[in-house]
Every structure is written in C-alpha cells, then in structure tokens.
Amino acid sequence: MSTSDVIVAVEGVTKIYQQGRVEVRALRGLDLVVRAGELTALYGPSGSGKTTLLNLIGALDHPTSGRVLIEGRHLGALSRRELSHLRRDRIGFVFQAYNLIPVLTAYENAETVMALQGVEAGTRRRRVGELFAEMGLEGMEDRRPDELSGGQQQRVAIARAIAAGPAVVLADEPTANVDSETAERLLDIMGKLNEDHGVTFIFSTHDPRVMERARRLVRIVDGRVDGDGTREG
C-alpha cells in the first residue's frame, strides 16, 4: 500500500484537558494511521480517550501536542475557514445521538451538507434517493426527526455523512442509543457502504457485537493504542 492511501494520520498526539486545577490527560502520545477503505473500530474502556481522538481527527478540537493529518494536510496549519471547509467536504460525522436538525425533514437533513457544497438540486435528490433506498429509508423523506425512531435517525445521519462524499466518516458510539437489532442493522449498512462504495469508517464502541463486524480493531487504553489487529475476510 502506498502512502497516498493514508486518509488519517495521528502522530504522537497528546490531549490534556484542564478541569479546574486538575489536568486530565485524555491522550498520551497516540499514533494511528487509517487508510482508504478501512472499517476501523476503536474500542476500550469508558474514559480511555476514544471520543477525544475522534474529535481531533474530525478537526473539532486541537491536540495539546503532536499532529493530526487528513489526506496529508496538517490540521494545525489550517485556518478556521479551511477547517470548516475540510469538515464540510472531507469528513462525515455521526454522533451518538441528536444528530439531526429538528426543523428539517429527513430528506433535508440528508442533503444539507451537499447543499452547502453547492451540489445541484437534481444531483442531491438522486444521491439521497439512492442512499435512502439502500438504507431502508424509503417513504421517510418528509418526516421530521421526532417522527423517526432512533435507528432511523442514525441512518439519516449516516446518509447525510456519506452523501457529501467524505474521505472518512467518523462515528462516535453510533449504536449506543439503539436496541441491539437496530444496532446490527446499522452495522450491516456501514459494512455494505464500506464494501460497495469503499467508504472509510472509523467508529468507537464498547459493544462486543459491533467489534465483531469491524475489519480492523484498535484497542485504546489510557489514551494510548494498546492493540491493533486486522481480521481477514
């Protein structure tokens, strides 16, 4: 594999939160490389630093030291404006919950990032239509988020993240708030999108069933990588 396939490079990153007088060392010199097409699960005990890591990769926060590179671009060197364009064009986010804008319909939520990118309306309609069909969301287009189940909301959030054609989709415990059946469904969808469209996923979890689905498992303990394995098949 060539270095040009590297989507995410995390190099010696530390993150220290200042909580009053107390310093919380959330990440302690963490290295990680994620290549195009990987489906990576970050797992580890609660408080190990998974969310912190995803936020740094997603350009939502700055490391205390070390570097984060997305497609070779050092985030620390980018302006605010470049960072927000990077989030818009190269990164997809799926949060644990409350991902969607309540006043927009499922369809409008899914197309909003594309609209920001200036993608033409016909193209948006077609792409969201395809994704909704693939994800079992047909007929949900005009529903507001509060008329959707938790699993449906997460699927719309995934559709929104993917529709914009990002280099990587970051999902922080995407199945934490849904029942296990729905969780499996979401994982199937992510797996399928990964296989069929080569979408690169990084998600965090502490759900064993979720881990089973991942092709690459990265164990995080105390803000460091404690194990990194790839499953074939």
Add this chain to the structure above:
Amino acid sequence: MSILRMAWRNVWRNRRRSLVTVAATTLAFTVMVLYSSLVQGYLVAMERNLLDLELGDVQVHDPRYQDDPSLYSSIADASELLARFDAKGYAASARLLGFGLGAGADASAGVQIQGIDVVRDRRVSRIYERVKQGRWLDPGAPHEVVVGSQLARTLVVKPGDELILLSQAADGSTANDIYTVRGVLQGVSEAVDRVGVFMTDAAFRRFFAFPEGAHEIILRRPPDMDVDAFAASVRELAPNERVQTWRELAPTLASLLDSARSIMVVVFLIVYVAIGILILNAMLMAVFERIREFGVLKAIGYAPGQVLLVILGECAMQTLLAIVAGLLLAWPGLWYLTRVGIDMGKLGGMAMMGVVLDPIWRGVVNPSVFTMPLVTLVAIVGLAAAYPAARAAWISPIRAIQHR
C-alpha cells in the same frame, strides 16, 4: 436556501415566544409610524402657518427698521422694487406698519396697525383665511378694520362695533379716526391676536399722513427655487435693502423645526430599546436551547457566517412580519389622522413659540413617516440580534455538542 428554510421554521418552533416578539414589535412600529405622522404633521403645519400667515419666505426691510421700527424707517422706492419683483414673476406685496392706541367703548390698548394692499397680499399670505368673525378687508370700505381676537376681547368689540385709533402721523400731527370693526382674526400668531389691527393701505396712508414708501415687502419663492437661492436673487434686485429669509427672521423656530426630527429619532430609540431587550432575550433563549444543534451544524461544515445567517434570518423574518403587520395596522390610523385629525380646539388649541397652530392636528403621510421608524427599528433589532447570533456562530462545536 436551506439556511433560510431553517430560519423560517425556527421562527415557528417556539410559537408563543415568536408571537409575543412579533406582536410587541408590531405594536411599537405601528405606534412609531403614527407618532411620526403626527409629529411631522405638526412640523409641516407649524412651518406652513409660520410662512403662509406671518413671514412669507423672504422679507425686505429698510436697513434701519430692525433697530428703529418707526414710520420713518421705510423703503422709499417700494413701488419700484415691487415692479422689479413683478417683472421676475415673484409673488410680492408691501405692508405698512405703525403703532398706536386703540379704544373701544370702555377699554383701550396699544395696537400695531398694518396697512395692506388687499389684492396683492393674497399672493403672499393666507391671513384672510383666519377671519373667525365678520369678513376680511375690502378696498371699497376704507373705514373698516380687522382686529386680532385677543385684542377684540380686551377692547370688548365685535364686528359692527366702533373702534377709535390714535397715533402720531408722519408729519408730527395727531392722527385719530373712528373705524368700524369688520372682522376678527384668530390663529395667525400670538402677536396678531393680541395687538393686530389691519386696514387697507389707502386708509393707513391717510391716517398716518404717509403718502410714499412701505415698511415691509413679503415675498414667496417659486416652488422650484430653494429659499437661499431665492433670497440671493431678491438681494440682487434690492441691493440697498435688508433681505432676510424666514430662517433669519425666526432663527429659534427654524432650528427647532430642524432639530425636531432628530428629537423624534431619539424617541424611536427609547421605545425601540425596550423592543430590543425583548428580542435580545428571546434570541438568547433560542440560541441557548439549540446550542447542541449549532454545534452539529458547525461540525458538519457550516461556516460561522452561515450559522449567523440562520439566526439573523430568523430575527429578520420576525421583524419583517412585524413591519408588514404594523403597516396594515397603521393604515386605518394614518387614514384617520390625515383625513380627520385630532381636534385640539376642544383642548384649548395649540400655540408654540408664538406660532398658532390649526385647531385640527393632522398627520401627514410621506416616505419619511415610514422610513424613519423603519430604519431605527432595523438598526435596533440588528444590534439586539448580533450578540446571540455571534455567540452561536463562533461557538466551539465540541463544547456545543457536549452541552446537555
């Protein structure tokens, strides 16, 4: 487009709060439009009365008249000047001014006597419209005079009664004669009401033995000429006389009229600050409630300016609703104020700095009646919305998302 759609739907998210905000803004805007119409109506009426009834646009006097307002401080070549003004097409009329003592059956008072060219004067003054009892002067009735209403009360005279006038004539002899009161004037100016006695110019010349000249020429400008250009032109035609615009003749009133509009804007600001606080509060609440949402928007790539637009758009839409509603509400009010007006006669009438105003106070409708309350409203709303909008726009997405 999706930004404005989001803004519009956000307006209806907390229906009650939005309705309260819109209703309060509507009310304030409506009241300010009506207020603006009335104040401007007042100013227009005041300026019109001052010019139409008293001063004209420009006056010409002998240079000595200001310090020594006597019979002798007259413009000797008044008729020559009038001919020049006529040649230019300027409306002009001369007045003769003198002082004396007026006496009714049992009372007497000091009076100012004005001799008027009844035909010409109509071109420069609408004083004849202010005859409340009896009739205005008639050149064919030289022994009939018109007096101010306050003076009529002091002297206890009414149309048909006799009035004796006493003074010193130009030749030093005693001037005295008996006249019949022909009419009573009301609402010209406080001075005219109190001491004004009007007669024909022929009667004045006979009474004061004053055959030539005049004390004052009143001119009105053509509609397409501003008052200063007009005064300059009059000065060229009358180089030896003192030529003053109404602004120079009544400087305090002129500056009052000028400053009244800025005073009005201050009132707008005061009223709108209350609305501004309401909007600030509503928008702060809205932003605070949706803080997580703004975090999500920023995380998925909305730029600060786009988030700003969501919030300012929401605020602008509410304000626009209020403006439309306010205009609809103000419509009948404006109709009433301009057509019917408020009858101040019942409240004893109005006078301001010596200028008597019409008993019916009417509003006016012109673009500035709307633009001035509008511009101030938009400025205040913009200021009130700026802080909450900026907070949401520049919030750190991570802090917003972690916010519970």
